[in-house]
Amino acid sequence: MSTDQLSHLLAMSATIAFAVTGVLALADRRVDLFSIVVLGVITAIGGGTIRDLILDVPVFWSNDLSYVRFAVLASILTFIAQSFFAHPNVYKLMLYIDGLGVAMFGVGGAVKALELGFGWPIGPLILGVITAIGGGLMRDVLSGRKTLLMSNEVYAVPVALGILTTLVSVHFFPDFKSEAILAGTIIAFGLRSCAIYWSWHLPAWFTSTPR
Amino acid sequence: MSTDQLSHLLAMSATIAFAVTGVLALADRRVDLFSIVVLGVITAIGGGTIRDLILDVPVFWSNDLSYVRFAVLASILTFIAQSFFAHPNVYKLMLYIDGLGVAMFGVGGAVKALELGFGWPIGPLILGVITAIGGGLMRDVLSGRKTLLMSNEVYAVPVALGILTTLVSVHFFPDFKSEAILAGTIIAFGLRSCAIYWSWHLPAWFTSTPR
Amino acid sequence: MSTDQLSHLLAMSATIAFAVTGVLALADRRVDLFSIVVLGVITAIGGGTIRDLILDVPVFWSNDLSYVRFAVLASILTFIAQSFFAHPNVYKLMLYIDGLGVAMFGVGGAVKALELGFGWPIGPLILGVITAIGGGLMRDVLSGRKTLLMSNEVYAVPVALGILTTLVSVHFFPDFKSEAILAGTIIAFGLRSCAIYWSWHLPAWFTSTPR
Numbered sequence: 001m002s003t004d005q006l007s008h009l010l011a012m013s014a015t016i017a018f019a020v021t022g023v024l025a026l027a028d029r030r031v032d033l034f035s036i037v038v039l040g041v042i043t044a045i046g047g048g049t050i051r052d053l054i055l056d057v058p059v060f061w062s063n064d065l066s067y068v069r070f071a072v073l074a075s076i077l078t079f080i081a082q083s084f085f086a087h088p089n090v091y092k093l094m095l096y097i098d099g100l101g102v103a104m105f106g107v108g109g110a111v112k113a114l115e116l117g118f119g120w121p122i123g124p125l126i127l128g129v130i131t132a133i134g135g136g137l138m139r140d141v142l143s144g145r146k147t148l149l150m151s152n153e154v155y156a157v158p159v160a161l162g163i164l165t166t167l168v169s170v171h172f173f174p175d176f177k178s179e180a181i182l183a184g185t186i187i188a189f190g191l192r193s194c195a196i197y198w199s200w201h202l203p204a205w206f207t208s209t210p211r
Numbered sequence: 212m213s214t215d216q217l218s219h220l221l222a223m224s225a226t227i228a229f230a231v232t233g234v235l236a237l238a239d240r241r242v243d244l245f246s247i248v249v250l251g252v253i254t255a256i257g258g259g260t261i262r263d264l265i266l267d268v269p270v271f272w273s274n275d276l277s278y279v280r281f282a283v284l285a286s287i288l289t290f291i292a293q294s295f296f297a298h299p300n301v302y303k304l305m306l307y308i309d310g311l312g313v314a315m316f317g318v319g320g321a322v323k324a325l326e327l328g329f330g331w332p333i334g335p336l337i338l339g340v341i342t343a344i345g346g347g348l349m350r351d352v353l354s355g356r357k358t359l360l361m362s363n364e365v366y367a368v369p370v371a372l373g374i375l376t377t378l379v380s381v382h383f384f385p386d387f388k389s390e391a392i393l394a395g396t397i398i399a400f401g402l403r404s405c406a407i408y409w410s411w412h413l414p415a416w417f418t419s420t421p422r
Numbered sequence: 423m424s425t426d427q428l429s430h431l432l433a434m435s436a437t438i439a440f441a442v443t444g445v446l447a448l449a450d451r452r453v454d455l456f457s458i459v460v461l462g463v464i465t466a467i468g469g470g471t472i473r474d475l476i477l478d479v480p481v482f483w484s485n486d487l488s489y490v491r492f493a494v495l496a497s498i499l500t501f502i503a504q505s506f507f508a509h510p511n512v513y514k515l516m517l518y519i520d521g522l523g524v525a526m527f528g529v530g531g532a533v534k535a536l537e538l539g540f541g542w543p544i545g546p547l548i549l550g551v552i553t554a555i556g557g558g559l560m561r562d563v564l565s566g567r568k569t570l571l572m573s574n575e576v577y578a579v580p581v582a583l584g585i586l587t588t589l590v591s592v593h594f595f596p597d598f599k600s601e602a603i604l605a606g607t608i609i610a611f612g613l614r615s616c617a618i619y620w621s622w623h624l625p626a627w628f629t630s631t632p633r
Contacts, residue, residue: 034367053265063330
């Protein structure tokens, strides 16, 4: 299997995991199949769409519809086999794949912004974070859930740290881009995996005290 | 009256109906006139705006401000004459015109995406649905209402089926585009009209059971 | 100090004030530092970003990252020194600077749209209002707060009136653009200041009665 094939396989796995976790996040409310598909697809491709609009490049799914197709299929499948995907072990597996997807999409989005000349490091960092969590935010807003920004889950911070790792590495060692991307993805995914495994929450000093 | 004039008249009627139903959806809460106009205009032109951003073409109301003007006027009028528009018969009429607008804008949005080369059929389908319901979703989110994605109203499914009809017809009979557009619009509007008339709701098997 | 320097200083002060008031608006709930920064930055640059997407020009912060940098720093500082910024006098000062920012960004956004040929007066008016309040709306939606469109605060109406003043003045006296911008900004900021000072609320006749 070539690197390109591997990268495509991983992107598709991540898209599917995004859609599956996106649909499972709605399992506590009554939603029809059509809305399930809409929200699953938005979770999967929403963040990258906002990034591409801001970068003023064609949205990534306009050229390769397999992202949308897999998101639609995964959403329908999750709807039908909800009890399977909601099984603790399967759900946990999906959380890890989702974490890998967030890591890959976040770092990938940041690198895309960097290559298009967005000011280092804060422009690519913002667009990477948008790529990673934008779709989930849209799903939460449209379905009336509390967004992940208002929870104390360790979800966005790992990907932000991973993106920063990649951006700093690329800046100082421009010849080792692939290694920088790999390092950032590993850090983002590794931290998120620890957070899932040990049920980490953000520490109290990192959180404001409501008045 | 030429076809162009008819089509323009219908688009303006639909814009007005979008704004009126958009404002009436807020009748259960205290909203000032300024916010009414903002939310009425967003309901009327929001969906098409998102579609044009994703298609990377100039937003449709930048060339022809009559859309915005009619939306503003209709919002103000609805605010002033709320008791008139809230009258059951007038409101029902507005629901039907709104249904016609959703059908026309949805099918029209999908065809616009198809002509710009978005991958058949799922690209145009997504953009058509966005055109049809995007403005209403934005209004609901901004005003704190449950979005239509979380209701079991038969609102988005008819327009999705109408759009699919048009897309499939255009694909297999490219010489009969006008007929395909007409057929899709009739199916979308017809199904939505049945849903309004008989108070259809989405069936239980089509809807997830909350855990 | 040249006019350019003054204008840049004012824009940066406004960006900081946006971020500070944006973060303080979240003081009644538990939010972690990462989300604080995300929401502060969105409050500060979100409205202008939507405007630039609709105008189809590069987003304003892609060329000059100081907007983002100041928004990040101000958000972090507000998180750390929340009790200082929440002090009534400091908070009041921030409200006035925020009002100045809304006035400047609103009028500036409208003029940018006018120069790019968006139909006078309603195109630039809409884009000016989006520039002024879009970021705050996004913050409210993402953090689950009631948006300002649903409050009876005198916040958006002053900036709309100021923008209208500028647009009408530029239309009839095209040679006095700077004066028109100044007049509109003063009207928007003056009215908002009165609203803050005397705790104005929108009058009852301006507001719908819920059924």
